[in-house]
Amino acid sequence: MTISVYVPAALSLLLAAISRIVVVRTAPTRAAAFVVAAMLCAAAATWGLVLLSATLLGATSLVADEALERGVQLQDPVPKLIGVTAVLLLILGAARVARVLRARRATTRELQAVCSSCGNGELAVVALDAPHAFAVPGHPGRILVTRGLLSVLDGDERRVVLAHERAHLRSRHHWLRAATEICAAVNPLLIPVREAVAFLVERSADEHAAAVTGSRELVARALTKAALASPAAGRVPLWPAALRFAGCAVSARVAALHSAPPRPEPLVPSGVLALGVATTIAAVQATIAFYQLIYWLWPT
Template sequence: MLISVYVPFAVTAVLAVLAPRLAPLLPPRPAAWALACAALVTAVGWAGSLALLAFTGVAQIPEVAEEGRWSVAALRAEDPVYLVVAAGSALVLAAGTVSLGVAAVRQTRHVVLARRECARLPQETELAVLDDDAPIAFALPGKPGRVVVSRGMLRCLGDQERAALLAHERAHLRGRHHLFQGLWRLAAALNPLLRPLAVAGDFVLERWADEEAADRVGDRTVVAHAVGRAALASAGVSRPVALAVTGGVVPQRVRALLGPPPRRRSLPLVAGAVLLAVCCASLANAASDSDRIMDSAQCAAQSPTANVRTAAGHRHGPELCRGVHVRPELRR
């Protein structure tokens, strides 16, 4: 546990640094799935490691030890974690949990507002055209989702560019990109180290929609022009909290569309999968070590011949402690 419990922290830091640099080099669709898996696994690993470290401190509180029927002296002798580390982990975990709750409430509110906006739109078709001179275009997820575009935006684009813009927004709805966004934002709320990964994820989603629009239209240059013109037209215009064609870093998106489609690269995906596997294995090993330490502390709290029923209803006696080495001086 002394080493394995800290491995998820190291994996999170490595992915937070490398993922934003490698994601733009990969095809956007597998890059988005890879970032989603990385965010989910590292967030769980982060929280699990903090919980294990915090529990080692909480378990040494006499009232908690009495309730759990384990020896504080044995736990302190076996536990390799300093009390200040356990206390700090508890504070970080508590702060992350509160931040996660706030982010979850915000995400839920955004979903509810999006569905209400869908219901209020005048047209009943997937495409809703607003009678507004401000250049606006975005995808509004719901049941069903809607593509919202203003007349001002349509006037800024040619016929082919309009088709590219609509294909881009429909790709957001078809790929359920708002779910990816929600996952990244929740993970970043729990673990601040994942914020760069969330930013990279938003860019990858726009690139995913760009590539699908290029496949639909059949001309990457047309999509690049549509993205560039839409971004220039909407400069200074406030956007709703939704997936929009003007999202992400527009110059990088245009540059990618003017070049060839991204090549498939398996090495970054394999390396990321290995890191995530190491994170999961380390967390499982740390949890196993923590369970062993607690069993040892429980056995040390009992006499060699006593059978004591714990609060969980399990009997602890010689048959449970057999095979668990406890030093005589740690027995109470």
């Protein structure tokens, strides 16, 4: 088997590294490019694992006997250990995807249950002091906030929260996030891409709120107040590495709002998409190489 079967993993790492570097400078509307690239990388990497797993079939009596009968010299393209590892990785990936899907469905359902306990308007308010705001997807989508958040903000700042959450609902950001969560579950090398997309959809909603309220300063202020009122402020996170991005996200968003408005630059999304296309090509090449190993199995 050629080296192409390992290329998707290498390109996933590259995509992850690029996501980390460019995310703060990327125009937030370009999140979709990262989602598409992540999906292509995840699909190619999974297909590569399937091919590597399939090489184990050469050891089964089914294939071995057939080869003996036809006088074909069987090749052993990859060490058995790699084949077995590929099988294990596939099983682990499937388990992680199932867990992500379950968590998403359960959380959405619970959020919808809280909303329906709070009347049937667009806005659902929970009488809790901890400041929280969520966009709850559904038909129709709703905005769930706590009284704690509303009471630390003034009227203009509350409008920012509403506009921000409406932007999530209107642009269906939960689909972008779900897609990258599944990609990262399939292929953990893509976790930084998932974080980048999570950050970009927040930035996108921030810029939308700025356009609606007419002031980026105002959005920055609302965000700062909400973050500082959070009860967890100052607590050292249990998983520093995992939470670092989430923790710095607010200050990065505030900093972005204080600097010049983002300009759409075509270079980053096209570069990211090119990576996705490259992994797809590698997957096709690996498939061809695999076919060349087994083509004799087909009756001529």
